[in-house]
Amino acid sequence: MVKKTSQRISVASLDDLVNVAGASQEQEQQYRYHICICVAAGCISQNSDAVRDALIAEVEARGLEDEVQVKGVGCMGLCAAGPLVRVDPDGIVYQSVTVDDVPAILDSLENGPVEKLILPQDIPFFERQQKIVLENCGIIDPEAITEYIAAGGYLALHKALTEMTPSEVIDVVTRSGLRGRGGGGYPAGLKWVTVAKAESETKYVICNADEGDPGAFMDRSVLESDPHRVIEGMAIAGYAVGANKGYIYVRAEYPLAVERLELAIKQARWAGILGNGVFSTTFDFAIEVRLGAGAFVCGEETALIASIEGRRGVPRPRPPYPADYGLWGQPTLINNVETFANVAPIIRNGSDWFAEIGTEKSKGTKVFALAGQIVNTGLIEVPMGITLREIVFDIGGGLPDGRNYKAVQTGGPSGGCVPEQFLDMPVDYESLREVGSFMGSGGMIVMDDSSSMVEVARYFMEFSMTESCGKCIPCRTGTRQMYDLLSKVVAGEASQSELNLLVELGDLLQNTCLCGLGKAAPNPVVSTMQYFEDEYLERLVDDNGSADEPAGES
Amino acid sequence: MSKVTLATTWLDGCSGCHMSLLDIDERLIDIADKIDVVYSPLVDMKEYPEQVDVAIVEGAVSSEEDLHKIRMIRSRTKILVALGDCAVAGNIPTMRNKFSREELLDVAYIKSATENPQHPSEVIPALLPKAVPLHEVVDIDVFVQGCPPSADTIFHTIAELLAGRIPADLTEHTRPGA
Amino acid sequence: MAVVRSRIKTLKIDGQDVGAHEDETILEVARENGIMIPTLCQLDGLSLVGACRLCLVEVVGWRNLVPACTTYVEEGMEVITNSERLQKYRRMIIELLFAEGNHVCAVCVSNGNCELQWKAQKLGMDHVRFTNQNPDRRVDMTHEHFVVDANRCILCTRCVRVCDEIEGAHTWDIFGRGENSTIISDFNLPWGESPTCSSCGKCVNVCPTGALVEKGKAAGEMIKRTEFLAYLTKMREVKK
Numbered sequence A: 001m002v003k004k005t006s007q008r009i010s011v012a013s014l015d016d017l018v019n020v021a022g023a024s025q026e027q028e029q030q031y032r033y034h035i036c037i038c039v040a041a042g043c044i045s046q047n048s049d050a051v052r053d054a055l056i057a058e059v060e061a062r063g064l065e066d067e068v069q070v071k072g073v074g075c076m077g078l079c080a081a082g083p084l085v086r087v088d089p090d091g092i093v094y095q096s097v098t099v100d101d102v103p104a105i106l107d108s109l110e111n112g113p114v115e116k117l118i119l120p121q122d123i124p125f126f127e128r129q130q131k132i133v134l135e136n137c138g139i140i141d142p143e144a145i146t147e148y149i150a151a152g153g154y155l156a157l158h159k160a161l162t163e164m165t166p167s168e169v170i171d172v173v174t175r176s177g178l179r180g181r182g183g184g185g186y187p188a189g190l191k192w193v194t195v196a197k198a199e200s201e202t203k204y205v206i207c208n209a210d211e212g213d214p215g216a217f218m219d220r221s222v223l224e225s226d227p228h229r230v231i232e233g234m235a236i237a238g239y240a241v242g243a244n245k246g247y248i249y250v251r252a253e254y255p256l257a258v259e260r261l262e263l264a265i266k267q268a269r270w271a272g273i274l275g276n277g278v279f280s281t282t283f284d285f286a287i288e289v290r291l292g293a294g295a296f297v298c299g300e301e302t303a304l305i306a307s308i309e310g311r312r313g314v315p316r317p318r319p320p321y322p323a324d325y326g327l328w329g330q331p332t333l334i335n336n337v338e339t340f341a342n343v344a345p346i347i348r349n350g351s352d353w354f355a356e357i358g359t360e361k362s363k364g365t366k367v368f369a370l371a372g373q374i375v376n377t378g379l380i381e382v383p384m385g386i387t388l389r390e391i392v393f394d395i396g397g398g399l400p401d402g403r404n405y406k407a408v409q410t411g412g413p414s415g416g417c418v419p420e421q422f423l424d425m426p427v428d429y430e431s432l433r434e435v436g437s438f439m440g441s442g443g444m445i446v447m448d449d450s451s452s453m454v455e456v457a458r459y460f461m462e463f464s465m466t467e468s469c470g471k472c473i474p475c476r477t478g479t480r481q482m483y484d485l486l487s488k489v490v491a492g493e494a495s496q497s498e499l500n501l502l503v504e505l506g507d508l509l510q511n512t513c514l515c516g517l518g519k520a521a522p523n524p525v526v527s528t529m530q531y532f533e534d535e536y537l538e539r540l541v542d543d544n545g546s547a548d549e550p551a552g553e554s
Numbered sequence B: 001m002s003k004v005t006l007a008t009t010w011l012d013g014c015s016g017c018h019m020s021l022l023d024i025d026e027r028l029i030d031i032a033d034k035i036d037v038v039y040s041p042l043v044d045m046k047e048y049p050e051q052v053d054v055a056i057v058e059g060a061v062s063s064e065e066d067l068h069k070i071r072m073i074r075s076r077t078k079i080l081v082a083l084g085d086c087a088v089a090g091n092i093p094t095m096r097n098k099f100s101r102e103e104l105l106d107v108a109y110i111k112s113a114t115e116n117p118q119h120p121s122e123v124i125p126a127l128l129p130k131a132v133p134l135h136e137v138v139d140i141d142v143f144v145q146g147c148p149p150s151a152d153t154i155f156h157t158i159a160e161l162l163a164g165r166i167p168a169d170l171t172e173h174t175r176p177g178a
Numbered sequence C: 001m002a003v004v005r006s007r008i009k010t011l012k013i014d015g016q017d018v019g020a021h022e023d024e025t026i027l028e029v030a031r032e033n034g035i036m037i038p039t040l041c042q043l044d045g046l047s048l049v050g051a052c053r054l055c056l057v058e059v060v061g062w063r064n065l066v067p068a069c070t071t072y073v074e075e076g077m078e079v080i081t082n083s084e085r086l087q088k089y090r091r092m093i094i095e096l097l098f099a100e101g102n103h104v105c106a107v108c109v110s111n112g113n114c115e116l117q118w119k120a121q122k123l124g125m126d127h128v129r130f131t132n133q134n135p136d137r138r139v140d141m142t143h144e145h146f147v148v149d150a151n152r153c154i155l156c157t158r159c160v161r162v163c164d165e166i167e168g169a170h171t172w173d174i175f176g177r178g179e180n181s182t183i184i185s186d187f188n189l190p191w192g193e194s195p196t197c198s199s200c201g202k203c204v205n206v207c208p209t210g211a212l213v214e215k216g217k218a219a220g221e222m223i224k225r226t227e228f229l230a231y232l233t234k235m236r237e238v239k240k
Helices: A014-029 A048-061 A099-111 A145-150 A155-163 A166-176 A188-197 A218-225 A227-241 A255-270 A301-308 A337-349 A351-355 A388-395 A429-434 A453-467 A473-490 A496-512 A516-520 A523-531 A533-537 B016-022 B027-032 B064-076 B084-089 B092-098 B101-111 B151-162 C026-032 C084-100 C115-122 C158-167 C202-206 C227-239
Strands: A033-038 A068-073 A085-088 A092-094 A204-209 A245-251 A286-292 A332-336 A365-372 A378-383 A405-410 A416-419 A443-448 B004-010 B035-039 B052-058 B061-063 B077-083 B127-132 B142-144 C008-013 C016-021 C056-059 C078-080 C146-149 C172-175 C182-185 C212-214
Touching (some): A014 A145, A033 A048, A048 A099, A085 A099, A145 A227, A155 A337, A166 A337, A188 A227, A204 A301, A204 A337, A218 A227, A218 A337, A218 A365, A227 A255, A227 A286, A227 A332, A227 A337, A255 A286, A332 A337, A365 A388, A378 A388, A388 A405, A388 A443, A453 A473, A453 A523, A453 A533, A496 A516, A523 A533, B016 B052, B016 B084, B016 B151, B035 B052, B052 B084, B064 B077, B077 B084, B084 B092, B101 B127, C008 C026, C084 C115, C158 C202, C158 C227, C202 C227
Parallel strands (some): A204 A245, A245 A286, B004 B052, B052 B077, C008 C078
Antiparallel strands (some): A085 A092, A365 A378, B061 B127, C056 C078, C146 C212
16 A cells, blocks of 8 residues: 555646656556555445455565555445455456455466456446546545546646636536535535625635435545545635635544545645645635534534534524525535535536536436445446436346335435336436435435335434434424324324324424424425325224224223 | 203313313303203213213323223213313323333332332222323314313303304413413 | 615515515514514524524415524515414424423413413414323422423523523523433533523523523412513613
């Protein structure tokens, strides 16, 4: 692995960037083989770091240090088959690698691939994806700025600063059709232009990395696998809107992401890419990491801002929107990790290139985290407009053990369950909303026919209940009441009138809660009642309990 | 015209609502010839009739006997009136709900007993785990809040029912704790 | 000719034509015109939090309901303050509050002088359809003059705000989240041991329910007085 201190480089100009890229590539070319092992959270949880150490030790033991480079890289996507190891230049990927497999892998350099470990690359999981956000994930060492630069990194920032005006940058983002990837799908360009127009000496850029949906790990993987990409996107945004300070609000439960982000920020600062006079221009930009303490509601932008300011993380009514009155009362641009990760490629390749991908209203790609009853658990990036069927059955490999598809839950606790009849629907912001679900940040949980949809609804309601901040009444107590009513349905103790009450509460929360958490909390209930009403009805009991019991005396 | 049959009873309550009912005073005479009180602590009738037009119930549902009784009443009654905060909202009887049954019985029958400390096992009906208002176990047609509801409110309620109407404006006459 | 921007807005509230300054909220303008929108967390003289959701109103053509207390007037807007739907929502919110805490009025010192109770009556809540949560929160009688019964607290945060913004002590704050939220004095110290509390009693007087009360009161005897707030606000404005 490249020593972190060797990452003290300086890039003041385009020439420097090109030189660093060249040097990095040259350094790579010194080796005959590169053994890349995923060291993102999914594979690390399956001991990939031990495998990496064993590989390094074995390379040294065999005296191959000058020929074989062992390096940790970011997420390769197919977490279900981890730990994943790729041997370049042949690009052979091995799955479920253990420490015991290390000698065989090194033997393979001379003797040909280790057949029993090979993960074929011609399967739909890899072939059907289109990578923009994840283009470097699993390829470069996330702890080496040189590798990011060698992969074309920071060229977009350089281009923006030296060849474009801020309004031209915004124009490119607007015309690309990029929409916020945090869930709502608000047009990014529109947000940027609002902040740019706000009159203030001081403005801020915030990257929302408080990813909290159950089963979602898109932002985590991007931060762990390619942190510089987010930094570059934020710096471009800062230039475009007139901000000189950025914050990355990341949950403390992502220690590896935090570590890599802080290292990346340090490297960028050393290189002159962050700090005063970025690329020797007059543009200053600094980034600070702020840790969230695990409250889901802090993903809501006004709560997030309160938390950065050191106050209790609760939302406040909007307007005023953060674009107008945000961090410390100043105009603030907030986008999520994946949104920022799209910025550099858009600037690099132009808006037309990006706008050609996806559907009419939803451009580009979307990263999804596949989880639940699916063969290929993992991280994927697909063009908007791909069908759910392709995602679940082609890329995801379908359900394990021949089980039957029942629904896929998207959008986390704010989303809904999409039943079989919509499997051929193209996935974008609008279509998901039409069927009562929500894009959300990109978690997809696949369920088979053994799943009780009432229990699924109750699970998400419990999540919303425990994550409610408690500020507004309908959310604080309404989620509790809905949870209790759902528990009664699950236990087969609820009556029709209680079910009606559940529906009424759902309507109340959707219309009266202060922030998106409460407003969207009933969505899993509403969508499961829409598509799986029978499962609710079959559990109901008579209104007056045992009213039909023989009338007796008291 | 046949008289309206009326039943009244109390479950877990203090009988204060019935006192307030009696506070209707001379207006009782006005309604007396329109109703037939078929079951009530105020009359000597041991069994609840098979068919009753209106039942006015005071008190929360606290014991197995209460539960049995309110279900029986519901099944034999056309219009069921929850009278007073205990019947409507649980009120004071439900303040025990944060404690377990065992804790309650310990305090009442063991810790504060001067002789023969033991949990009652017969005669006294078993407590439900939680005391609940009437509408949590049966459907209620009219809710009359108040602790107790004023005599005026009760008179208004009965007068409306006798006129063949379900009183819809009761919150203009009374409120919780009134 | 220079274009002059009008700072006066005309709008309709419940069909009534009203005029307003652009710095006014819907709630303020409605009140000026005798249109009463129910509120609980809002109190003149304190900052706005928009938490109780009782003052939500409809604006014709707007997708979402908006809180009247934090929404500024706009030219030509048509506000509806009391539709059937709004009444239903408000009633449910009050029901939820009653179900959340111990709001047994009969044994409360604030009985008869309680804003929650008044709202329940005014909004036509004839019973609570939700199961009571029977909370077991703090009852603290350590203060020399006052009592806090968190079971009767509706988390309107008026006490937090008056203590912070008017008295300047910031003794009160909210602890925990969701249904476990509760008011605490300082870092969850007994109130009587609070080093910051000045015993001014402002929190007690702005508390809409029987959560913060004076010692020595029997049921129904506690009467809150909020007049001081308007007076202090006025005096401070004069001083500015």
